[in-house]
Amino acid sequence: MKEKINVLITGDDHYFEYAPVFMTNFYELHKNFEVHIYAFTDNMSDEHLHALTKIADFYQQKITYIQIKNDEFGALEAYKTGIERWPKQTYYHMLVADYLPETVERIIYFDLDILFFDDIWPIYSIDLQGNYAANFGDWTPPETFSWSQKRLGGFTNSGVILIDVAAYRDNQIDYGYFISIVEKLNEARPIVNKNLLPEPFQFFADQGLLYVALEGHYLYVKRDDVKHGVNRLEISDFMVHPTRFLHMVNRYGFWAKAHKQTFQTMLSDGFPELNFYYQKFWIKSELIVQNMNQFELLDFYNDEMSKLIGHSGVAYDLILPTYAWQAIPCDAELLAFETISAENEWLRFPFSELLKIKARHVKLHLVFRLSEDVQGLKLLTYAKNKIGGDNFKTLKIFDVKAEEPVVFDAEYEIDMRNRDGIAITSKAIQKSGVKLMIDALSVRDV
Structure with a gap:
């Protein structure tokens, strides 16, 4: 019997533009697992619904769309949380107890700006040791945090969260609970950090809220095979090191550029190894969804790739x-x-x-x-x-x-x-x- 992995992705219709590559990459590396992806959204176009369904069907896996009420986390607009930069859909992973079926007891949430290089079972299957959720990284955090550091998210990067959904339900870790924490945080002195936000704020988006809300029940697991962010100095050696996934962290930097770039940009970029790896899954997702046929792919390579092979070092x-x-x-x-x-x-x-x-x-x-x-x-x-x-x-x-x-x-x-x-x-x-x-x-x- 195949092991089962539940995956959560969230966003609005614009953000789900990146989901086909994410899903193709994930499914390719988890063919020996039973994968069920849950997509939380308040707005998804028929185009993206069709594309994601087609990819799941191609790999004989499951995807379930769950419509989130439009007013969920709409209350954040009344607080200083940087909602303009991190929209309410960023917080939808906190709604697992409210929206997931009772049959789902564990799920792993991912941002879509992630590249997978191996299966995630060693991460998904860890012992949570009685905690409600776990966060992963390759750094060693300090033993204690100040109140401001906790509201910044402490050790966490909320792009990857392993969630014990059953524990969320048993302990009423639901929408009402998170909003009650928001109200308490609103009474604190605002944080001033212009490197993050131009105006003072009460907590740093979902990772600050999550850290405070789950404090004492939030496990941090240090792993050398998990990477958040990418260093240009290390990238040429990166692909040969055992890494399960890379969280690219920046929606508007390399990741979005890789999604939309030409081969000219790809071959001259500071991250050519990652670019080629990403493009492999982008092309396959386009073929599966039939946005591109085999002949168009051949023309794409002949017209763009053949004249650029061997040209490097120039941006x-x-x-x-x-x-x-x-x-x-x-x-x-x-x-x-x-x-x-x-x-x-x-x-x-x-x-x-x-x-x-x-x-x-x-x-x-x-x-x-x-x-x-x-x-x-x-x-x-x-x-x-x-x-x-x-x-x-x-x-x-x-x-x-x-x-x-x-x-x-x-x-x-x-x-x-x-x-x-x-x-x-x-x-x-x-x-x-x-x-x-x-x-x-x-x-x-x-």
């Missing part, structure tokens, strides 16, 4: 048009630009964050063409200086023939004077309408 998404250059559509080329004035301006190709952190000696490979003859075209390296300007250093001067490919390879040391990227100047062009086609551009740590 393509940060190449900004200037008053002298504009980006133009390209076919076989990697990138294409056109001068729009006779002004002298640098077209910058910034290095990716990962390259800047790790590289000491780099190998540059550049292949480009111009639509017209140009004498004295300059290729430079650059870096920000201490007063906010740029230091430039000439790397090469080219005499370019129209439409003839220029191939340039160079190796050089990376330091504070050249670490930010390379640039091409329009000074030698001095006219509009000249096209620059980049056929290859990569910078590698050697």
Whole structure:
């Protein structure tokens, strides 16, 4: 008989945009388990209902949608809780005693900004030791917390919570109980921490409320196979370490970017390993839901992936048009630009964050063409200086023939004077309408 895992996800219709990738990732790693996902929501479109149902059916697993009353936790608007940043749906995991069927005695709640690398059974099946819930992390918390620290959430990160639903029911840990704690916290002196919220607040969203409400019955489990947050310095080694899941913590940072990015961004990002891993499940979810068919997937790879394989180290998404250059559509080329004035301006190709952190000696490979003859075209390296300007250093001067490919390879040391990227100047062009086609551009740590 398969072991059973109950999973809770919550949100509004916008947040459930990310659920197909989450579910595909989770189901793929739990094929030997009976998984039942419960989705708490006050608003979900037919489009997302269809998508999530289709994914669950594909894996022969279960999903149940539970409609939450629209006024649940609406009372938080009267309190200083940062409700504008953390909406009421953030608190819906506190409603398990109110809404889950009696047959559910244990459930694990996840935010949707999580990547799974292994099954979670060793986490799901732990002994709660009489506690009502458990939180997991890879840090060692202090033994005691001040009153303000407790209201900030103490040791917790509420993106992952293992809940004893039966204990919640037996001890009336329900909506009414949590609202009574909110009312008590409202009598305390507000916390001032502008790094979290611009205005004073009574507690730090759901994790502050949960810590205070469950104090004495909330277990913290230190585990090296659980990660909250991601460090650029460690990411290249991250994938080889035993990790069950990574909570990316930031809805508007890497995670949302990975969900919507192009392959250009993915290959130049500071987290390429995670990006490829995420995209694998995004593509499969699109195929399952039939937002993309096999032929579209093939075209996607042929058009986007094939011309980008091997190009790395450059943050393509940060190449900004200037008053002298504009980006133009390209076919076989990697990138294409056109001068729009006779002004002298640098077209910058910034290095990716990962390259800047790790590289000491780099190998540059550049292949480009111009639509017209140009004498004295300059290729430079650059870096920000201490007063906010740029230091430039000439790397090469080219005499370019129209439409003839220029191939340039160079190796050089990376330091504070050249670490930010390379640039091409329009000074030698001095006219509009000249096209620059980049056929290859990569910078590698050697």
